[in-house]
Amino acid sequence: MKINRVLALIYYDILVFSRAKWRVMEIFYFPITTVVMWGLFSAYMKSFAFEAGLIVLVLNIFWNFAVVAQSNTNMQLMDDSWSGSIKQLLISGIKESEYIVARIISTTFISIALLFVLLAISFYMFDVRIIFEEFGVTSLLLFSTLTASVAMSVLIAAFIITAGKEYGFLSWSLLQIFILLSAPFYPVSLFPGWLQPVAAVMPYTATFQGARSLVLSGTVDMNALWLGMAISAAYLAVSFPVYFYAFRRARKTGYLVKLGS
């Protein structure tokens, strides 16, 4: 991996991001309006179910952070595909590893910027203090969320490269089922018995459970948190070999050429 190519791609992402206003809108507009909406709901719920409203608000922050930390990387892949520039990128010596690592780095910066905005809104508009009071544990929860989202973005990129660009819509929709099964606003015990083992190994389950427990009791079961981080790390460990395999396969089937045409 050559650092100049990774830095060049990050520079490229900054250029595209600053010129393509819809990307800025897409990344910030939806999460901000969602958090404001649920913040107002939590303010309304204060009088009769304070924690319920707060759980919805805090979990929405985690949810939006998770989505952007995944979808931006995949949207960059689709943007390169739709603009046809992916062929030029790949024939210029950029390796598949450099391509994805650069995108993960720029997405991490963007999603952290979004996270700061969402935390500021929740603090100044809705007086959510628990995240700042327990900053250490919250950081671990957010790190686990980021790791899981990076892994999901690599897996989704692998799927799109293998299956073709008509599956590009998965960039912004596939994560939804994983979020649902990761039980954001409710405990895993609400799922039918057969689904609970599946939910237990979903990428965000332990993190969401930790965030709910933080809001309700002010503490997080550290064993559960470490387990959540281990699950995220396992997804990440699997995602890269799958991604490299997808590239090799796409070079064989011709899907890599089609991705840029």
Place this chain on the structure above:
Amino acid sequence: MNAIEVNNVSKKFRTDGKEFYALKDVSLHVKDNEVLGLLGPNGSGKTTLMNIIIGLLTPDGGNVKLLGRDTSKFPEMTEKVGLVSTDARFHWALSVKDVFTFYGMVYGLKKRGREKRTSELVNFFGLEKLVNRRVDGLSTGERMRLSFAKALLNRPRILLLDEPTLGLDPHISIKLRREIKHINREFGTPMLLTSHYMSEVQQLANRVSFILQGRIMDTRKVRGQDLEKYFVKMVRRGSDED
């Protein structure tokens, strides 16, 4: 040593459940300093071969050597190749200057060297008035010149020209052909040129290979050939063999 060596390359694709050969046992070579023309009708396998040489496709059989090294063992050899093609596209949000800066960084050119090279290429391809224009505001001819300039940014050892003048205005085609000739003469850059235009191959290439239905039918020197007659003869031979 040959600049490009394609040895018994085959490539199959599957469409609608049926397999077909896009390339079958294709062998050719491009000598140093030489321009080899690759003539063939639509769907004959020209672009598939280009994509294999550049590393976007893996062949099912055979191998490709660039400057004597097998690309399956030394994939970094493809970095020494510049590709100019009609479907060259850059992100619409970038300006011409951004394209040079970004790809210059990709090729590892330092800021001063990058700016010097950019200025040389901008002058060479007459892009001076377009440097701040976004890619989506360029005409087909201007985009083609940008593609050409980008392909030369890192001084590639080999150039692949995939239908470089397809769809261009005649005066731009003439200018580009002159530039291709100039680059080959000045720097001795070996080139593989695919084209629909026999006059283009006649003008630019030293030798020509004729490809039909994924097979190389014949290779010969261009000088003294009536390529039009040759083309018709090859197509006939191809349909007789079917």
